[in-house]
Amino acid sequence: MNWNRKDLLGLRELSADEINFILQTADAFKQVGTREVKKVPALRGKTLINFFVEPSTRTRTSFELAAFRLSADVINISASTSSLTKGETLKDTARNLEALHADILVLRHSSAGAPQFLGQRLKSSVINAGDGAHEHPTQGLLDIYTIREKRGKIAGLNVVIVGDILFSRVARSNIFGLTKLGAKVTLVGPSTLVPREFEKLGVTVSHQIDSVLPEADVVNLLRIQHERQRKEYFPGIGEYTTLFGLTKERAKLLKPDCLVMHPGPINRGVEIDSEVADGLQSVILDQVTNGLAVRMAVLYLCGGIST
């Protein structure tokens, strides 16, 4: 197959072939990081706008570095510096960006569907860098890439995702991508944050972490976004750690080759103990490195076709 999409909005609408296409393209771009000159001219002359309406450091920096490695020019706009604070609509802001001949728009937004809204209206490529509780496709792709790199495959693996699934776009992108590639996904967390509804997506739901850890090939711990948690959903940090945290003791339940993942930033002592986060099974920093290769691949593919 060949690549023909200008936008990356989510993993839900991609086929397994398309996901594999991105992962294989990322292999080629990962190798660029080992060259003497770590930069290729693929997007020379293209302008990329990082438009982050919600705060983010690591995702924005990763996209920025990926764009630099592809020789694109980059402008960063955050919510506080944009005219959104003056009441301009999202569409008007975006049309202004397009009038500046931006070729690629990387958008993080608090509203689900904002990237799709713009993707349908703009000639520029639109890359979803996280929209509300909907999707965060490049995070899902880099998680899948890291699993595939470490385990050599995705199909048949038991992947356990722990935490606040209900409000997590990272979880949704992982669920869509992993199930398409044939992994068995189990979601774990308090029943308020991991409702049975999710079973409709072809995954297993559990509220007992100790019973699923021994079978896991991968444990992906989501960050507890305690700044956003409301009391009625969340039991409290201490209780969460007791019931669902990957503590040093609980980690003994894991198979020796089970991978421990976390999208960052980690809350040490909340969802994961330091000894586990820094332990031999942790691939948390590999995820960061691979994120760069995956984002280079996505920018190259979506930004490289004629529209």
Add this chain to the structure above:
Amino acid sequence: MNENENTAGPVHTVPIMDGEAIRRALRRIAHEIIEQNADLKSVVLAGIPLRGVEIARRLAEFIAEVAKIDIETGTIDVAMHRDDIGTRAELPMVHASKLPLPLEARTIIIVDDVLFTGRTVRAALDAISSFGRPARIQLAALVDRGHRELPIRADYVGKNLPTANREQIQVHLQNVDNEPDAVWLLKE
């Protein structure tokens, strides 16, 4: 690189080389590479995916047979160095480049199936320079069909074939295409 994506429906095909002709052409190129390179150990045969990689592998076999030396092979993917990005509606797969490092004292021979405008070779030169600075770079092609758009020439050519710009060349190699080895000219 398959240089046959620029025109519409061809009406008839002319056979140019069969399996035996391809074998003889590559064998002759192998001899020329041995003659031209006193220090064969420094040579790297770097194929451009997909068919250039297969041709480089075959050349290495012939050289091993004649000169009793196993020379190194590599892959040089040009997709991210092309000058037509943003002009195509679909993008093909990018492959990782693999070259033995460091390149400084090496002779790199770029290997491709068809030499046409020279733009793929320009991209390959650019890609190689991102890995280092080889002592020399040479170029081998199974078919040179003319119509260069850049000042580039091949050091080793299997067959010189004058063509019209709108004609197409099709190369089949068993291990890549699952078809018997053959070169065809597609005429309108």
